[in-house]
Amino acid sequence: MNRYINCLALLSSLFCAVSCKKFLDVKPVDEFLEETVYNSEASINSAVTGIYMNMADEGLYGGNLTATTMDVLAQYYSPNNLEKTDFNGVVKFSYDEKEVKEKFSAVWEQSYRNVLNINVLLEKIAATPSTVLADSRKEVLRGEMYALRAMHHFELLRVFGPVVATAPSEISIPYYSEPSKAANPLLPAAAVLDKVLADLDSAISKLGSDPVRTEGVKPLSGTDVFADFYKLRNHRMNYFSALALKARVALYKNDKALALKCAQQVIDEATPYFPWSPAAASLPGIENPDRIFSSEILFGIENINLYTLQRNYFNAGITAGKLLAPTSDKLTSVYGYSNDFRYRSSWILDQSSNKNYKTFYKFTEVNDKESPVRYFQPLIRISEMYYIAAECTSNTAGASVYLNRVRANRGLPDITAVNDISTELTKEYAREFWGEGQLFFYYKRNNFPAIPDPLSPEATISMGKRQYKIPLPDSETRNR
16 A cells, blocks of 8 residues: 555544544445534545545446446447446447446436535535634645536536537536535536536635645655645646646537637646656556556546456456457557557557457556555546647647647657648547546547447447437436
């Protein structure tokens, strides 16, 4: 267990001394948070930790929203390898099947449960005296929570909402800004985006003095648990990741001017603290290769089940029909260049298995137990800001400069100004975010009428409202 996990464990143990109960272990978190006495910095920090721990659940970012369900929808994986899994219906967009409903119900219910936790915590932090929690720290934590509330709602909109480009006024999801268990009305997609952006503006304002802006990602000292809570800032929502999320949301709203402004600001200010991963760090065969390009991650979560996720879904030893794996043709069509850093580090032909095709190794265990990237799961990358800037730049020459910056740091040759930027961006999204759940949302945002077939890359699958808009869970529709 690495030092960051130890730090979180220590904070939880400090809180246990106050409450005489194990945090997140006795009753549902939403009920527990409401009853908690916030009379120490340790108890507040433990509540914050609990929210991030919830995000790492397999029903949310620990699986469904990243490496598994959303990537299956993006048609990364061969249906032949999914026949005996509960993703068999997902790859076919069969949203009425029981197993598929359960996956998306988990996304809905766990997201809103965490939103409730966030809203409770926001009220508690605001009411906490400065003698218990310094005002500067209070502002940082409130900024984190506003940004996480925005992120949860935005994710729900991307999953359950319409294609905003064609139906911004279509009813989508409710937005919860207060800790109420009463059902809020379903809002038009455009209204949800406005609320998300408002929360992000609040977050960015409160995170103005975030240590990440002057210190970057500082390692833990190991001597002061409370000071360490504000180190390793890319392991929590921070000023740069909130600004990057705003760029992502603005582009989803098709406000390209705002998206470009935010993306450029992140690129300009964050680059010194989030440098490109060295080519040598991801070389195959080296001990503990950095397959996730950790130095470039603006925000990721600690997922102590990350390597279990890898073993359960991507291990080459898994029986065919139960494995998330692409065909060799699909893999070749996505990457094209065998020396692409993302390809050479994340895709391996396991000689000990009976597979004659490469399988996914991106989240293979980091053996160094003191490594800050052990259990680290990426959610927002600085490379995405270059993609957003490229998409929102009006001239092709300027767009190619942004794209080439990423490509140069992935071992690829430059594209020229005569290239089709849209086509090149689509290729880059497919390469960059494998295992991170972003490709399906890219297709949905751009309302692609067809996407590559997972079995025959030259063929396509027709896409429309039925494929892009996941129905609200039965538990939600029954209550309305």
